[in-house]
Amino acid sequence: MLPSYYEFFNPVKILSGKNALDNLPYELEQLGAKRPIIVTDKGVIKAGLIQVVKSAFDSSGMVIGAIYDDVPPDSSSDVVNQIVAVYRENGCDAIVAVGGGSPIDTAKGVNIVLSENSDDLMKFEGADRLKAPMKPFIVIPTTAGTGSEVTLAAVIKNTAKNVKMAFASHLLFPKIAILDPRMTTTMPPHITAMTGMDALAHSMEAYTCLQKNPLSDAYATAAIKLIAQYLPKAVENGKDMEARMAMANAATMAGAAFSNSMVGMVHSLGHATGAICHIPHGLAMSIFLPFGLEYNLPKTEAMVAELLLPLGGEAEYVKVAAGQRAARTIVLVRKFQQTLFDLCGLPRTLKEAGVPKNKLEEIAKTAINDGTLSFNPEELDLNDALNVLNEAYS
Amino acid sequence: MGHAYMGKVLRVDLSSGEIREEEIPDKVYEDYLAGLGLGAYMLYKYMPAGADPLGPDNMLGFVAGLLTGTGSLFTGRWMVVGKSPLTGGWGDANCGGTFSPAIKRCGYDGIFFTGISAKPVYLAIEKGKAELRDAADIWGKDALETEDLLMERAKGAKKPRVVCIGPAGEKLSLIAGICNDRGRMAARSGLGAVMGSKRLKAVVLSGTKKVEPHNREEMKRLSKKCNKWVQFQPPFISGPMTSYLGALLRILPTQMAQDGLLYKIMLRKWGTVSMNQTSVEMGDAPVKNWDGSNKDFGPKKSLPVNPDVFTDCEIVKYHCYSCPLGCGGICAIKDKTHNEFSEGHKPEYESVLALGGLCMNENPDSIFYMNELLNRAGMDTISAGGTLAFAVECYQKAILTKEDTGGLELTWGNTDALIALLKKMIAREGIGDLLADGAKKAADRLGLNAKKYAVHAGGQELAMHDGRNDPGFNLHYSVEPTPGRHTIGSWLYYEMYQLWKKVKNVPKIGLFGMIYHKDKKYVADQTKAAMGAACSKYMSLLNGAGGCMFAAFLGAPRFPLFDWFNAATGWRKTPEEYMEIGRRIQTLRQAFNAKHGIEPKEFKVNSRAYGAPAQKEGANKGRTMDLEKMMRDYWEEFGWDGQTGKPTETTLRSLGIE
Amino acid sequence: MGKKYGPIKSGVKWFKILVAKIVFFVLGRAFQSATKHDPDIKKEISVWREGFVLIMRVLPNGPRMVLEKLNGRLKYRGAKYDDGDLVISFKNIECAFLVLTPQVGAAQAFAERRMTVKGDLGNAMIFTRCLTILLGHLYPQFICRRLVKRVAPMPLKKQMIKLVINVVGIPFGL
Structure with a gap:
């Protein structure tokens, strides 16, 4: 069943595979850039991944304008302004983001300020506010992951007011995303599990939320299939290149899916929990996913039933009667959580994740004001949010 | 001039085979009465903390009530007490029939078993002698067969009575009960498993001792007066019409404080099945594993189990000992599909709904059949129904697959x-x-x-009364030392008990409180806590007396419990003093739980049962309640710690409990 | 003599613009009245600062509805301001027409990318919730069902508020 109207946009050129990074200088040149600034964080430096990026520039004749590696885990407007200053100081002409969600979002913020020739990020808060053409922007993700390399949104903290600002615009897409397996092999097991569940949540929500369309569905199911097969392998053996590559691809596809069809209450609850209790995004997604799917079931049963095929495989799909498929999908998600818990101790409930019970009310209040909730198929008011949180608690 | 109690209990150690009598001082009876109170006293005193419910340290007690055999009415119930393997704390079960006076006729107020027997045995008391006999030839037989065999063996003895367990108790099913009278059961708290763990198959009692009340004339006078009310039986509506009664109660936004006389009329006419259709329609009966409502099980579906269906096949009406009402019955089973049984005990309301509406089962024949199967197996029908409904829902939610169920397709209503x-x-x-x-x-x-x-409270499946319709049920499900019980209190029961007419300091429902808006039921305030506490205390007294809850429904002015107590024992206590005894008994049971490591907070019912989230359609649409506050208020009303629910040191000392 | 090629002036959709203007008026007055009488809406907007400006408009130059928070309630200000704290813009008059003559719900319209939002998305969520409640006051249930995800129940108290808004609030601006 097709939606009456939808828009789909994924302009990012994706280079994926062995030694994909070696193409970086060539692509930069194609975009007319000569002095890129690399935006990254200390974690990437410590993992030695910047060396890989730097070595890609060897024998290319290109100069790296600057490497800004002080991006904090929560991107903020102050950092954006600092990077803008460094960029201008060093006469850079392109942005290369290397890292997870935070450096990528920060880089997007930097691009906004530079291209609109402004000095105040706040002016552009909201959706579809940008007009000026953006600077050349390339993303090299090191997690598999948030999928931010193919999304049109960036979330950056307004340091002055200490609130998160959301920016969404088609102009925020990077021109190019490079998926090189060397960049994700150093993720330890529980980070692999967390970011992998993040990708699963993205794809499953993308398949069931209000802006769902055939193109995003295709990306979503392909992502789910890869995650179901390869995530446990990647968690168990970090050096399994095939598994790492599959997860990187899955994360990108999941990102493309949800960027175009939006996400729902799992993200609303996850954002709120992350904001108040500082639970990592991927972990919150993992905990809330089965509960979100269950809550929306009255409106999304048929769709969730279809997801049994990519998630469980043909054997599982055929075994279960049609009326039970949606329920079985959710059971499989829980079993998947259990597998990851057994492999690396990834928490399955809010209690296990260390969220204090008295914070639940505050989280509920924040969650219902999260923008993603408008795309959730079912209505969620304060009481409903509290009920779900209580359930997810233990 | 006697004092109604026998003054001693029998102690049986099944490990060593030792049987001895133990004298109980008068003061114990004055503080705790007999029945439930005596049981609580014994268990608290003699059971070490941390005792394994299925191990030798668990003490299983069969107790009769203080008023049993004294000439009062409605006082023929017996109780079993022990540590429950289902909830991990205090366990008791209550049953009617004819066993209670048999205990006292043997000269005891209770028989307490400890230890574990090496081989299956049964206890027989005959002509004043108690002995453990080999039960190898009856082990494995169902409860009715066992009872018939033992009654046959006891031919010639004076009024022999048997209690026994069925295969479920033998197999240590935690929802097994203890059976008597060919189909009655002390079913809750899983005490059948305790009896099975002790390899005690049955208890056969035959005795001739007389119970001596203090003032026999006064007892007779009170009973005659009470009986007049019981005999008052005007004509009433027909069975299928009861669904309209329920619908009316659902639709009106206000309701009237109930006078139990109406319920007595229905009970006398049909038994507990009188409420089958009414309860579904008004939202009192849970449907579809507590997720559905009267919309899923409307009048057409509940018609096959309307009350007349049960009375039409009733062969004989059945009265428990000393009961003039007679709500029980033996029915002919005309079931053609299964053709195994020709007659059985009339299913009770709880069994009909647990095996019917809760599982969306519309087939009445299957209910008779399953009821009889469970009676013979010695398994609690409420818990069995609740567990079946749970299994069906798990199957629907694909947690159980066809592989797990061995090919059974557990869909709603698949009889x-x-x-x-x-x-x-x-x-x-x-x-x-x-x-x-x-x-x-x-x-x-x-x-x-x-x-x-x-859907349970502390491990005990909830009974077929929806707390979303009467929040009092949710309160008592969650705060009673034996969680999940519907036989103690609720706002409806409080209205029917009419305690304010006899006892001071309990909330009064005056003329203007007679009709009230339904929303008032859901407000969690101090009055409600006081109502709940009064119900608990009153029922503790009734259980100490061996009384039937349906008698309490007649209302305190018509059911002269306090006067009977005084006339039977020679005491001269006021109703308030008796309520204090009730408070003591309840506190002792809660102290038992505290001693054995129970956290009262964890007995709170499953969130679905109290409306988190609230239902979207049906009689209880949108209903929810602040259950945690209700629990805190109730605990504080008793003088227990409001945060943990455990009795405080001060309260224990003031009540004389160590 | 060759063929002459020249610019083509675009037409104007008079009818739809008029409808939009009327509905904006009704909606604005309804909001104004509701923030005074409906406790749920009052609670939602209590988090907005004094002087908060909310604008709903049609791009590029269509009619608009401006609401300003004064003295704890929202006042309908016609088309007073150009910019505000929360600006919801319909991309074209057709989109506006669909939403304002309730054929498509606001959430659905946003999902179909028919409007853009400027300002904090949290405020947009608050506004959407208020709008949902308000629509319940303005339209009967069978219309509301198509517009919102869940139709709120209408107890007696709410029905009285509905009466006040429709009879007094919209015509007289009270």
Whole structure:
């Protein structure tokens, strides 16, 4: 069943595979850039991944304008302004983001300020506010992951007011995303599990939320299939290149899916929990996913039933009667959580994740004001949010 | 001039085989009465903390009431007490029939078993002599066969009475009960498993001692007066019309404080099945594992189990000892599909709804059949129904697959699958082994969020009274030392008990409180806590007396419990002093729980049962309540710690409990 | 003599613009009245600062509805301001027409990318919730069902508020 109207946009050129990074200088040149600034964080430096990026520039004749590696885990407007200053100081002409969600979002913020020739990020808060053409922007993700390399949104903290600002615009897409397996092999097991569940949540929500369309569905199911097969392998053996590559691809596809069809209450609850209790995004997604799917079931049963095929495989799909498929999908998600818990101790409930019970009310209040909730198929008011949180608690 | 109690109990150590009598001082009876209070006294005193419910340290007691045999009415019930393997704390079960006076005729107020027998045995008391006899030839037989065999063996003895366990108790199913009178059962708290763990198959009692009340004339006078009310039986509506009664109660936004005389009329006419259709329509009966409503099980579906169906096949009406009302009955089973039984005990309301509406089962024949199967197996019908409904929902939510159930398709209302599953549970076969210990244990073992679908309080499946309709039920399900019980209190029961007419300091429902808006029921305030506390205290007294809850429904002015107490024992206590005894008995049971490591907060019912989230349609649409506040208020009303629910040191000392 | 090629002036959709203007008026007055009488809406907007400006408009130069928070309630200000704290813009008059003559719900319209939002998305969520409640006051249930995800129940108290808004609030601006 097709939606009456939808828009789909994924302009990012994706280079994926062995030694994909070696193409970086060539692509930069194609975009007319000569002095890129690399935006990254200390974690990437410590993992030695910047060396890989730097070595890609060897024998290319290109100069790296600057490497800004002080991006904090929560991107903020102050950092954006600092990077803008460094960029201008060093006469850079392109942005290369290397890292997870935070450096990528920060880089997007930097691009906004530079291209609109402004000095105040706040002016552009909201959706579809940008007009000026953006600077050349390339993303090299090191997690598999948030999928931010193919999304049109960036979330950056307004340091002055200490609130998160959301920016969404088609102009925020990077021109190019490079998926090189060397960049994700150093993720330890529980980070692999967390970011992998993040990708699963993205794809499953993308398949069931209000802006769902055939193109995003295709990306979503392909992502789910890869995650179901390869995530446990990647968690168990970090050096399994095939598994790492599959997860990187899955994360990108999941990102493309949800960027175009939006996400729902799992993200609303996850954002709120992350904001108040500082639970990592991927972990919150993992905990809330089965509960979100269950809550929306009255409106999304048929769709969730279809997801049994990519998630469980043909054997599982055929075994279960049609009326039970949606329920079985959710059971499989829980079993998947259990597998990851057994492999690396990834928490399955809010209690296990260390969220204090008295914070639940505050989280509920924040969650219902999260923008993603408008795309959730079912209505969620304060009481409903509290009920779900209580359930997810233990 | 006697004092109604026998003054001693029998102690049986099954490990060593030692049997001895123990004198109980008068003061114990004055503080705790007999029955439940005496049981609580013994268990608290003699059971070490941390005792394994299925181990030798657990003490299983059979107790008769203080008023049993004194000439009062409605006082023929017996109780079993012990540590419950289902909830891990205080356990008791209550049953009618004819066993209670038999205990006193042997000269005892109670018989207490400890230890574990090496071989299956049964206790027989005949002509004043008690002995343990070999039960190898009856071990494995169902409860009715066992009773028939033992009664046959006891021919010639004076008024022999038998209690026994069935295969469920022998197999240590945690929802097994203890049977008597060929189909009555002390079913809750899983005490049948305790009896099975002790390898005690049965107790056969035959005695001739007389119970001596203090003032026999006064007892007779009070009973005659009470009986007049019981005999008052005007004509009443027909069975199928009861659904309209329920619909009317649902639609009106206000309701009237109930006078129990109406309920007595219905009970006398039909028995507890009088409420079958009414309860579904008004939202009192849970449907579809507590997730559905009268919209899912409307009048057409509940018609096959309307009250007249049961009285039409009733062969004989059945009165428990000293009861003039007679709500029980033996029915002819005309079931053509199964053709196994020709007659059986009339199913009670709880059994009909647990095996019917709760599982969306519309087939009345299957209900008679399953009821008889469970009676013979010695398994609690309420818990069995609750566990079946849990299994069906897990199957619907794909937590259980066809593989797990051995090919059974557990869809709502699939009668054949339900019967097959029930048989597996009784035999502990395949998935039946997982389910035979109740919904909570099954959910714990399944994981995968199955606990959301296990509707229980502290492990005990809830009875067929929806707390979303009368929040008092949810309160008592959650705060009683024996959680999950519907036989103690609720706002409806409080209205019917009419305690304010006899007892001072309890909330009064005056003329202007007679008609009130339904929303008032859901407000959690101090009055409600006081009502709940009064119900608990009153029922503790009634259980100490061996009394029947349906008698309490007549209302305190018509059911002269306090006067009977005084006339039977020679005491001269005021109703308020008796309520204080009730408070003591209740506190002692809660202290038992505290001693054995129970956290009262964890007895709170499953969130579905109290409307988190609230239902979207049906009689209880949108209803929810602040259950935690209600629990705190109740505990404080008793003088217990409001945060933890455990009795405080001061309270224990003031009541004389160490 | 060759063929002459020249610019083509675009037309104007008079009818739809008029409808939009009327509905904006009704909606604005309804909001104004509701923030005074409906406790749920009052609670939602209590988090907005004094002087908060909310604008709903049609791009590029269509009619608009401006609401300003003064003295704890929202006042309908016609088309007073150009910019505000929360600006919801319909991309074209067709989109506006669909939403304002309730054929498509606001959430659905946003999902179909028919409007853009400037300002904090949290405020947009608050506004959407208020709008949902308000629509319940303005339209009967069978219309509301198509517009919102869940129709709120209408107890007696709410029905009285509905009466006040429709009879007094919209015509007289009270």
